[in-house]
Amino acid sequence: MSVTQPRGFTAAGVESGLKASGGRDIAFVVNTGPSQAAAAVFTSNRAKANPVIWSQQAIADGILRAVVLNSGGANCYTGSRGFQVTHATAELAASLLGASASDILICSTGLIGDQLDFDKVSAGLTAAHGSLSDDGGLDAALAIMTTDTHPKQSVVSRDGWSIGGMAKGAGMLAPGLATMLVVITTDADLPSAVLDATLREATRVTFDRLDSDGCMSTNDTVALLASAASGISPAADDFGAALTELCADLAAQLQQDAEGAAHDITIEVVSAASEDDAVEVGRAVARNNLFKAAVFGNDPNWGRVLAAVGTTAAAFDPYDIDVTINGIRVAHAGEPDQSRELVDLTGRAVHLVIDLNAGESTATIRTNDLTHDYVHENSAYSS
Amino acid sequence: MSVTQPRGFTAAGVESGLKASGGRDIAFVVNTGPSQAAAAVFTSNRAKANPVIWSQQAIADGILRAVVLNSGGANCYTGSRGFQVTHATAELAASLLGASASDILICSTGLIGDQLDFDKVSAGLTAAHGSLSDDGGLDAALAIMTTDTHPKQSVVSRDGWSIGGMAKGAGMLAPGLATMLVVITTDADLPSAVLDATLREATRVTFDRLDSDGCMSTNDTVALLASAASGISPAADDFGAALTELCADLAAQLQQDAEGAAHDITIEVVSAASEDDAVEVGRAVARNNLFKAAVFGNDPNWGRVLAAVGTTAAAFDPYDIDVTINGIRVAHAGEPDQSRELVDLTGRAVHLVIDLNAGESTATIRTNDLTHDYVHENSAYSS
Numbered sequence: 184m185s186v187t188q189p190r191g192f193t194a195a196g197v198e199s200g201l202k203a204s205g206g207r208d209i210a211f212v213v214n215t216g217p218s219q220a221a222a223a224v225f226t227s228n229r230a231k232a233n234p235v236i237w238s239q240q241a242i243a244d245g246i247l248r249a250v251v252l253n254s255g256g257a258n259c260y261t262g263s264r265g266f267q268v269t270h271a272t273a274e275l276a277a278s279l280l281g282a283s284a285s286d287i288l289i290c291s292t293g294l295i296g297d298q299l300d301f302d303k304v305s306a307g308l309t310a311a312h313g314s315l316s317d318d319g320g321l322d323a324a325l326a327i328m329t330t331d332t333h334p335k336q337s338v339v340s341r342d343g344w345s346i347g348g349m350a351k352g353a354g355m356l357a358p359g360l361a362t363m364l365v366v367i368t369t370d371a372d373l374p375s376a377v378l379d380a381t382l383r384e385a386t387r388v389t390f391d392r393l394d395s396d397g398c399m400s401t402n403d404t405v406a407l408l409a410s411a412a413s414g415i416s417p418a419a420d421d422f423g424a425a426l427t428e429l430c431a432d433l434a435a436q437l438q439q440d441a442e443g444a445a446h447d448i449t450i451e452v453v454s455a456a457s458e459d460d461a462v463e464v465g466r467a468v469a470r471n472n473l474f475k476a477a478v479f480g481n482d483p484n485w486g487r488v489l490a491a492v493g494t495t496a497a498a499f500d501p502y503d504i505d506v507t508i509n510g511i512r513v514a515h516a517g518e519p520d521q522s523r524e525l526v527d528l529t530g531r532a533v534h535l536v537i538d539l540n541a542g543e544s545t546a547t548i549r550t551n552d553l554t555h556d557y558v559h560e561n562s563a564y565s566s
Numbered sequence: 567m568s569v570t571q572p573r574g575f576t577a578a579g580v581e582s583g584l585k586a587s588g589g590r591d592i593a594f595v596v597n598t599g600p601s602q603a604a605a606a607v608f609t610s611n612r613a614k615a616n617p618v619i620w621s622q623q624a625i626a627d628g629i630l631r632a633v634v635l636n637s638g639g640a641n642c643y644t645g646s647r648g649f650q651v652t653h654a655t656a657e658l659a660a661s662l663l664g665a666s667a668s669d670i671l672i673c674s675t676g677l678i679g680d681q682l683d684f685d686k687v688s689a690g691l692t693a694a695h696g697s698l699s700d701d702g703g704l705d706a707a708l709a710i711m712t713t714d715t716h717p718k719q720s721v722v723s724r725d726g727w728s729i730g731g732m733a734k735g736a737g738m739l740a741p742g743l744a745t746m747l748v749v750i751t752t753d754a755d756l757p758s759a760v761l762d763a764t765l766r767e768a769t770r771v772t773f774d775r776l777d778s779d780g781c782m783s784t785n786d787t788v789a790l791l792a793s794a795a796s797g798i799s800p801a802a803d804d805f806g807a808a809l810t811e812l813c814a815d816l817a818a819q820l821q822q823d824a825e826g827a828a829h830d831i832t833i834e835v836v837s838a839a840s841e842d843d844a845v846e847v848g849r850a851v852a853r854n855n856l857f858k859a860a861v862f863g864n865d866p867n868w869g870r871v872l873a874a875v876g877t878t879a880a881a882f883d884p885y886d887i888d889v890t891i892n893g894i895r896v897a898h899a900g901e902p903d904q905s906r907e908l909v910d911l912t913g914r915a916v917h918l919v920i921d922l923n924a925g926e927s928t929a930t931i932r933t934n935d936l937t938h939d940y941v942h943e944n945s946a947y948s949s
Binding site: 259555 | 611612613614640642643644645647648677678679680779780781782783784853854855856859860862863865867868869870872873874875876877878884885897899900901902906936937938940941942944945
């Protein structure tokens with residue numbers, strides 16, 4: 184159970200033949216109301232796929248009836264013909280539901296530059312509509328997988344209302360979202376303005392701080408749909424906290440399933456002069472291939488950490504930074520501190536703390552190591 | 567022959583025991599005059615090694631008598647004790663030459679955070695002084711190698727004067743220079759102001775546009791020493807053109823020997839609104855791990871190129887960019903163009919042209935693919 188855990192939602196996931204590897208590839212998530220308030224955030228990449236161009240218009244009025252998602256093709260750089268496929272998909276979904284096409288969000292994932300076969304999409308969506316059910320969440324989560332090794336679902340329950348979510352994404356995980364499609368549902372009764380504000384804040388500190396490989400996708404979408412079926416209107420702060428908890432859980436699942444990764448690296452930047460500084464420093468380290476390759480080799484190479492930190496414009500004295508790896512402070516005041524031999528990197532979890540000694544702010548960026556399997560998956564698999 | 571090709575220079579390279587793998591590890595390049603005009607540029611990383619901190623002061627007056635270089639240790643994040651080693655090395659070189667310590671440039675390369683053994687440096691430098699000769703260029707070039715598979719040398723000769731250079735660097739090649747030490751000599755008679763201006767312009771369009779893995783080093787140094795031994799003062803433009811030719815050749819040698827690389831990728835950005843835009847776009851693509859892994863797999867994945875271009879702030883219409891790979895235009899006007907099947911990536915050289923259709927400016931960035939060997943060398947080798 185995920186998107187169908189909250190009341191007021193049905194879902195389905197079917198096989199339409201879009202995905203060369205076979206398996207479910209069309210997901211349909213429908214809000215049965217009574218409310219259809221919604222919010223969504225998208226990739227900040229200027230190279231946007233056709234479904235993103237469509238969906239940014241569809242969400243403008245804060246109302247969504249349903250989301251249609253497909254794997255097996257990103258429908259990006261497919262020109263006006265590709266846009267017509269997105270549009271026709273929304274029209275078909277609207278007609279099946281007796282809704283307006285402008286209330287249908289479309290998400291796609293897969294190879295850039297290939298046309299989607301609308302005949303397959305059409306047949307798949309019609310079949311998905313026929314199999315919509317209030318326990319279809321898992322099927323929908325399965326249908327959006329690409330190189331994911333398992334479906335990602337999460338539920339956060341509160342007194343009388345809940346939030347459910349599903350996510351896909353295993354590579355191209357980067358700031359401003361990842362090749363990541365996320366649909367979140369709730370039966371809380373909240374207006375779209377509150378959904379929008381809480382979704383932006385939750386993604387800012389979760390998905391936006393997951394930076395697996397520094398590569399930003401053309402298709403990233405996180406949608407939040409609220410049915411109001413619980414009849415409960417939680418305080419915005421309470422809802423926001425629950426939403427952030429759910430997004431953090433889905434982001435952790437994405438990190439743990441990142442393509443080819445052998446380590447999950449948590450980079451905690453502390454005592455920064457500002458949160459922006461902390462994020463900038465964390466991201467610079469998260470994108471440093473030499474550091475990431477060292478972690479793969481279980482090498483606590485703190486010199487590569489400081490070399491990456493030194494490329495940023497954040498406020499700090501480069502010779503007064505502490506670096507601690509899995510509890511061992513290996514660099515202090517511009518010199519080696521405890522022996523790197525004491526650092527144990529054999530486990531999957533790596534906790535790097537960078538103390539800038541420059542202020543009171545903090546931020547945590549999550550990334551992965553750079554491995555042979557990453558290179559293999561991304562050189563052998565055209566995506 | 568390299569740094570000893572121009573008249574007025576002697577050099578040596580000896581083994582002092584600094585480098586765990588054995589082999590020559592101390593290089594000494596001496597300008598015997600009559601002039602000692604010089605210029606140097608350094609890493610823009612705020613995390614600077616002790617030799618860089620020293621050398622930035624040494625070059626301030628535009629005069630250099632000699633350069634001492636060592637492999638086997640970066641002398642970075644080694645605190646005041648490490649700085650004392652750099653200082654003592656300069657004092658020893660000065661005393662051997664009857665010069666001032668402030669006219670000695672020091673360069674180091676190797677692991678960050680390890681103290682250099684001054685006893686070894688001292689013995690090595692004394693031995694190097696004893697073996698200085700006017701055909702010692704190759705020995706010096708050998709002594710600065712780390713993971714380089716071969717020494718890098720270059721000579722450009724003009725009518726009556728010449729320029730010689732040696733370089734090391736095989737990983738951490740990135741903007742604002744690479745873990746790259748370069749010593750360039752000339753027997754032209756030019757003042758330090760001209761040397762400085764021509765060196766900055768030459769590095770700007772050569773070494774600064776080599777971005778093998780996006781990682782910036784703490785030790786990068788490019789030094790230019792002029793002996794005036796030819797008695798000829800070429801026009802600054804003529805000297806600058808010859809210097810740029812030499813730097814381009816050394817940069818190409820660095821690219822071709824980049825750690826683990828299987829392809830040398832030339833990214834030519836054309837029709838940009840400004841040169842800065844062209845550089846930003848080229849660099850974004852050069853740092854995109856997904857694109858680099860695709861090239862390793864001989865996959866002309868132009869979608870990853872456009873996704874990387876879309877992350878920049880350069881002026882362009884994202885749906886009016888042409889992408890050409892090894893002569894095949896695979897994307898045009900926001901859609902697929904010629905079939906990607908036509909692109910042959912089996913050779914080592916890859917030529918990517920990105921036409922932004924936004925202006926008249928152009929820039930070329932050189933990078934490498936992301937390979938299993940890159941991951942292996944940088945996870946198994948602590949550097």
